Amino acid sequence: MITPETRQPTGLLAGWDCDESSGEAMQSIVDGEKDLRLEGVTWRRGVKGRALDFDGTAKAIWTRHDDFEFTSNGLTFAAWVHTTKDGSIFSQTAAEGPWIHDGKTFFIRDGHLCFDIGWVGVVTGDKQITDGRWHHVAFTWNPWEARVVLFVDGEQDGEGSLSPGGPVEDTIMQIGFTAENFPADPWFSGYIDGIRIYSAFLSEAMIHAVATESGEPLVRAYGVRGDLGARFLILEKSDSDSQMQGAITFDATENDRQGELLEWNGPLSRLPEFISKLEAGSDPVQQRPFEIDRISWPDENPWHSWMRFGDFDFLDDGKAAAISTWNGDVWRVSGLDGRLDKLTWQRIASGLSQPLGLLTRGEPGQEEILVLGRDQITRLRDLDGDGETDYYEAFNVDAMNSPHFHEPAGGLQEGPDGNIYYLKAARHAKLPVHPQHGTLIQVAADGSTSKIVASGFRAPNGVAIDADGIVWGSDQEGHWMPANRINRITPGSFHGNNWSGSMLGAEKLRTDYDLPLCWIHSAVDRSPAAQLRVPDGVWGDLSGKLLGLSYGTGEVYLIIEDEVDGVHQGGLVPLPIETPTGTMRGRFHPDGSLYLSGLFGWSSNKTDPGGFYRVRKTAASLPYPLHIRALTDGLRITFNEPITTETEALASAFKLEGWDYRWSSNYGSPKLDLDEGEEGTTGLEVASATLSKDGKQVRLVIPDMKPALQMHLNWALQFDEIGPAQSFVHFTVHRLASTQEGL
Numbered sequence: 001m002i003t004p005e006t007r008q009p010t011g012l013l014a015g016w017d018c019d020e021s022s023g024e025a026m027q028s029i030v031d032g033e034k035d036l037r038l039e040g041v042t043w044r045r046g047v048k049g050r051a052l053d054f055d056g057t058a059k060a061i062w063t064r065h066d067d068f069e070f071t072s073n074g075l076t077f078a079a080w081v082h083t084t085k086d087g088s089i090f091s092q093t094a095a096e097g098p099w100i101h102d103g104k105t106f107f108i109r110d111g112h113l114c115f116d117i118g119w120v121g122v123v124t125g126d127k128q129i130t131d132g133r134w135h136h137v138a139f140t141w142n143p144w145e146a147r148v149v150l151f152v153d154g155e156q157d158g159e160g161s162l163s164p165g166g167p168v169e170d171t172i173m174q175i176g177f178t179a180e181n182f183p184a185d186p187w188f189s190g191y192i193d194g195i196r197i198y199s200a201f202l203s204e205a206m207i208h209a210v211a212t213e214s215g216e217p218l219v220r221a222y223g224v225r226g227d228l229g230a231r232f233l234i235l236e237k238s239d240s241d242s243q244m245q246g247a248i249t250f251d252a253t254e255n256d257r258q259g260e261l262l263e264w265n266g267p268l269s270r271l272p273e274f275i276s277k278l279e280a281g282s283d284p285v286q287q288r289p290f291e292i293d294r295i296s297w298p299d300e301n302p303w304h305s306w307m308r309f310g311d312f313d314f315l316d317d318g319k320a321a322a323i324s325t326w327n328g329d330v331w332r333v334s335g336l337d338g339r340l341d342k343l344t345w346q347r348i349a350s351g352l353s354q355p356l357g358l359l360t361r362g363e364p365g366q367e368e369i370l371v372l373g374r375d376q377i378t379r380l381r382d383l384d385g386d387g388e389t390d391y392y393e394a395f396n397v398d399a400m401n402s403p404h405f406h407e408p409a410g411g412l413q414e415g416p417d418g419n420i421y422y423l424k425a426a427r428h429a430k431l432p433v434h435p436q437h438g439t440l441i442q443v444a445a446d447g448s449t450s451k452i453v454a455s456g457f458r459a460p461n462g463v464a465i466d467a468d469g470i471v472w473g474s475d476q477e478g479h480w481m482p483a484n485r486i487n488r489i490t491p492g493s494f495h496g497n498n499w500s501g502s503m504l505g506a507e508k509l510r511t512d513y514d515l516p517l518c519w520i521h522s523a524v525d526r527s528p529a530a531q532l533r534v535p536d537g538v539w540g541d542l543s544g545k546l547l548g549l550s551y552g553t554g555e556v557y558l559i560i561e562d563e564v565d566g567v568h569q570g571g572l573v574p575l576p577i578e579t580p581t582g583t584m585r586g587r588f589h590p591d592g593s594l595y596l597s598g599l600f601g602w603s604s605n606k607t608d609p610g611g612f613y614r615v616r617k618t619a620a621s622l623p624y625p626l627h628i629r630a631l632t633d634g635l636r637i638t639f640n641e642p643i644t645t646e647t648e649a650l651a652s653a654f655k656l657e658g659w660d661y662r663w664s665s666n667y668g669s670p671k672l673d674l675d676e677g678e679e680g681t682t683g684l685e686v687a688s689a690t691l692s693k694d695g696k697q698v699r700l701v702i703p704d705m706k707p708a709l710q711m712h713l714n715w716a717l718q719f720d721e722i723g724p725a726q727s728f729v730h731f732t733v734h735r736l737a738s739t740q741e742g743l
Contacts, residue, residue: 418445637713654713
């Protein structure tokens, strides 16, 4: 990996870190003046700290541009952007009305960067950036050569010459919008962070420096794939060369070998993706603990149905499944046997409203299909036996809606009482306008009535129900939600969002909330989805355990549960299960395999449009914690495999830090140390460690142990017949159990 050596450029005119989380103007990093006026802009988590959230109707205006003129001044505009759509990033044009001659706009068209001067011409970049990930983008303007250069992630992306006709007067400089009639998508929809404007034509090296200062480093990485015995060497500087040089060497062999040299550049945080790509092309050394099968689907179909899957459930005793797409179709896929080699797909319904919940119930081969949309629960009825829906029956129409985009209904599950449950999201950054905003809703088994069971949710995604009636759901970081969370939901509980429906018309805001099972920092899972319970008798030591799905990372993780003095707490343990799309829903097949469906439609690390997968557990060993118990002087951790780490090295094999969050109307919360409540984390020293006789339980003595909304425990251990392994536990400690429970 190479990180360019750079120095900060001079000539900074304006810059905004976007970290305020509230207010009507952003503070410039140049002199502290609030000179970026916000019109409809809100906040969310950014590259570092906060970012501005543009919903497609919002913009920001630089109030001190002093009629900057492109004909005589050099300029560089740079920012971190995160979007899935075309739209304007930056413009200089009239404050109102149509696009003007010689106006300037930096925008996205067909997924690519563009720079346009009105009625002069346009320069277009090559790289696709509408992939729902953070990219550093910039343009530099050289007035003496009338030349513009575009950059994406520190690499030149396009250049060209554009000669303005002359100075423009009475203009503004704005972010997030150009003009009512230009470009085709004039409004920006997504997130912008780390905005910088320089009065100079910056070089590529300087763009790297700006990216690092405003967000994170941009790096270049090289990898060799294949059995070549490759090594990377850093060469000494020569007297005539001020830059370090690198070389790749290979072991000498008598026979020819083939391999592949791969190159990648981008933000440092995405480097693991490149490493995974290298590993994916390598021959497996041993059997994986989980095998993932892709269930092929008809991307090309006569209806141009976009196969972004919202939810699914099995039919005909698992031989088939009904699966919905976010755009409103329902398909039946048959042939879900062990080989998956004779799959058939039939579109059986269309025209539904964002169906993110689907449930089948009844005798095998005679199941009814219920589909949850924003508007209602619909029962699909085939009257003539051809498999297609002839009658869309309104099973329950109690759903309430506002025009706001951010309030889908998701997950549809049948409880042990026969009633049906789903979660309804609240509006983003807005007060409730109906009582169902941010609520868990119970629908009678026959669809005749419904009622609100719990409230205080912001953006839940999926629901699970245990045999004892306990409901599980996730929620997303945002306003009144300091971090992501996994909720153990009971009747009447309130889960933190003071802008949910239960607060409609309330004179005072609530000052407390029901505790989650655990909080999840966005660095671990940026967007949790549904949970599900592993059936008894399958998946070995995971039998009966709760699993969590991640829309944000496409992964599946083990959720560990504990209870101290009636207070429930727990955390998550990563599992090596990952799909290339945002994992939304999961169900266990009668044969014991796990089926997963998902889509990419908003912010996620996984950007395949959709996917349907089967996960099979193998006999390969995988060590991981099954339980963690927080004690007044430490932790007791139970693993599924015996630990063989030497006693003297055991304590140093664990690294623990903790932090709290601040519950407020701001978007999310920084990490707060456990002692003073200032920004930062608290390191907790592991003084000693001992093993149980069977080697599966380790007792950590931590003198400064204390409750924490968030704890993160890294471990690196040796295991019998497995060898070295390392991972983490990400968990919450509301209460500490008695030390007498320790070993």
